[in-house]
Structure formats: structure tokens, C-alpha cells
Amino acid sequence: TDNYIATPDRTKQILKKYGLSMKKSLGQNFLVEPSILTEMLEAGKIDKNTVVIEIGPGIGALTECLAQAAKKVVAFEIDRRLERILKKELAAYDNIEFIFQDILQVDLEAVFAEHFEPTDRIVVAANLPYYITTPIIMNFIEANLPVDAYVMMMQKEVAERMTASPSSKDYGSLTIAIDYYTEAEIAFIVPRTVFIPQPNVDSAVLYLKRRETPKVSVDDEVFYFKLTRGSFQQRRKTLWNNLMAMFGKADEIKEVLRNALEVTHIEPSRRAETLSIEEFANLANELNKYSI
Numbered sequence: 684t685d686n687y688i689a690t691p692d693r694t695k696q697i698l699k700k701y702g703l704s705m706k707k708s709l710g711q712n713f714l715v716e717p718s719i720l721t722e723m724l725e726a727g728k729i730d731k732n733t734v735v736i737e738i739g740p741g742i743g744a745l746t747e748c749l750a751q752a753a754k755k756v757v758a759f760e761i762d763r764r765l766e767r768i769l770k771k772e773l774a775a776y777d778n779i780e781f782i783f784q785d786i787l788q789v790d791l792e793a794v795f796a797e798h799f800e801p802t803d804r805i806v807v808a809a810n811l812p813y814y815i816t817t818p819i820i821m822n823f824i825e826a827n828l829p830v831d832a833y834v835m836m837m838q839k840e841v842a843e844r845m846t847a848s849p850s851s852k853d854y855g856s857l858t859i860a861i862d863y864y865t866e867a868e869i870a871f872i873v874p875r876t877v878f879i880p881q882p883n884v885d886s887a888v889l890y891l892k893r894r895e896t897p898k899v900s901v902d903d904e905v906f907y908f909k910l911t912r913g914s915f916q917q918r919r920k921t922l923w924n925n926l927m928a929m930f931g932k933a934d935e936i937k938e939v940l941r942n943a944l945e946v947t948h949i950e951p952s953r954r955a956e957t958l959s960i961e962e963f964a965n966l967a968n969e970l971n972k973y974s975i
């Protein structure tokens with residue numbers, strides 16, 4: 684692993700050789716510690732039966748390890764300046780395909796149809812650009828693609844919010860959305876010292892296993908997520924106050940809300956952060972019976 688791209692010497696040498704200045708606006712912090720990559724491969728159970736979608740290869744730190752461990756890698760990078768670097772430094776691998784495109788603009792279904800076989804085990808791997816962690820993950824998991832799992836490095840605080848338990852300060856509508864589609868766990872914590880340049884936050888690697896069916900059964904997903912987001916609008920207020928802010932204070936509305944809470948055995952004076960995902964699902968399904 685001495686000569687891996689993910690070492691301080693080699694990374695500095697590549698930056699110098701190509702005269703590359705890193706763009707903070709694109710979240711460019713490159714990994715320079717190969718042992719972290721080995722741990723990521725293990726966390727994602729990446730082997731020669733796995734095909735990988737990588738988001739943001741940068742100068743190829745993770746890509747190199749993925750190409751060695753996996754059957755094939757399809758990597759999406761927004762920064763075109765990296766094209767010649769990646770193609771040259773990773774020329775030894777014939778199982779990598781680079782696509783220079785914004786991952787948020789990619790037609791994921793078309794990519795899957797073009798690049799993968801129905802029998803492939805598909806894993807999405809990334810050391811994510813931190814400024815768009817949540818949209819990238821939500822785009823993938825909401826699309827209901829045949830992905831087996833995600834192994835994603837992100838800011839530690841975001842990973843904690845995605846995996847929080849009810850009644851903790853980190854639990855919120857993001858936790859609920861992630862838990863709906865995946866089983867998520869923090870695989871390991873990554874100190875800020877293993878990047879060039881060093882960011883001012885620590886990171887964590889999250890392992891998300893896609894659920895075959897969502898965790899709870901809801902009649903209307905759009906309404907369910909509207910309800911969960913709205914319930915946390917003012918975290919410190921009661922569920923009742925947030926529901927009134929969301930749906931209105933008219934007497935008929937209050938009546939519907941009061942009934943729905945009673946039927947689902949949820950005290951109006953509770954705060955949203957104490958509700959389980961099942962309770963939110965029950966409440967959403969009950970409210971769905973009325974045109975509210």
C-alpha cells in the first residue's frame with residue numbers, strides 16, 4: 684500500500700505534477716490513509732462479485748482500491764479537470780469507467796440499465812462531497828434502485844443524525860427518511876487528520892443496507908414525509924402545536940387531529956422526537972382517511 688494514491692506523498696506528487704488546486708466549493712478533501720480505504724471495502728463487503736458506483740473519485744484514492752477489490756467500478760465526477768489525472772494515474776485498471784457528470788443530474792435508472800446485469804450485487808461507495816451529502820443519498824434511496832448497500836463517508840454529525848434513536852437530540856425527519864428505506868449503521872469514525880486539505884470536522888463511514896420493503900407501511904408516502912418534516916418544524920414545541928402550524932387551527936381541523944391522535948394513542952403534548960417511526964406511520968395513515 685506504500686505507493687497508493689491515498690498516501691500523503693503520492694497525493695502531493697500528483698497535485699504538483701498536474702498543477703491541480705483543490706476546490707473547496709466542490710468539497711474536495713482527498714483521503715491520504717490507505718487503511719481507511721481497506722476498512723471501507725470491508726464495511727461494504729466489496730469483493731469480485733460486487734459492482735460499484737463511486738461518487739466523486741477525486742484523484743482516485745478510493746477508486747484505486749475499489750478497482751482492485753471489485754468486479755467493476757463506474758465513477759461519477761463533476762470536475763472535468765480531474766479527467767486526465769484519473770485516466771492517466773489509473774490507466775493500469777481496465778475495470779473502471781469514468782463519467783464526468785454531476786451525480787445529482789444523472790439518470791440513475793438509465794445508468795443501471797446500461798452498466799449492470801440483473802445478477803450483479805451493486806454497492807454505492809463514496810467519500811462524499813459534504814455540501815450535498817443528504818441530497819445525494821436521498822436521491823439514490825428514494826429512486827428504489829436495485830442497490831444492495833451503500834458505504835458512504837460523510838461528516839460525523841450527519842451520520843449521527845441519520846442513525847439516531849428516538850428521544851435523542853439527533854433524531855429527526857432525516858433519521859426517519861433513512862430508516863424508512865434502509866438499515867443504517869455507523870461502521871467507523873474517521874479523524875479529520877487523514878485528508879488533504881484537512882477539513883474542520885471529523886467524518887464517519889455509514890453502511891446503509893437497502894430494505895426489500897420499507898420499514899413501515901404507509902398509504903401515501905408524500906403525505907407521510909410531509910407529516911414527519913412538519914412535526915419537527917419547531918423541535919421544542921409539542922406535536923400538537925406543530926400539527927396546527929402545519930394543517931391549520933380551524934375547529935374541524937382540530938377535531939380531526941384530536942381524533943387521529945386518540946385512535947393512534949399518541950398524546951398531543953408529546954414532542955415529535957419521542958415518536959417512533961411506527962407511530963408516525965399510524966398517525967399518517969389515520970390522517971389520510973380525512974381530506975386534511
Ligand code: SAM
Binds near residue numbers: 746
Ligand atoms: N474520492 C476522493 C477521495 O476519497 O479522496 C475524493 C473525495 S472528495 C471528499 C469529493 C469529490 O466529489 C470531489 O472529487 C468532488 O469534485 C466530487 N464532487 C463534488 N460534487 C459532485 C457532484 N455533484 N457530482 C459528482 N462529483 C462531485
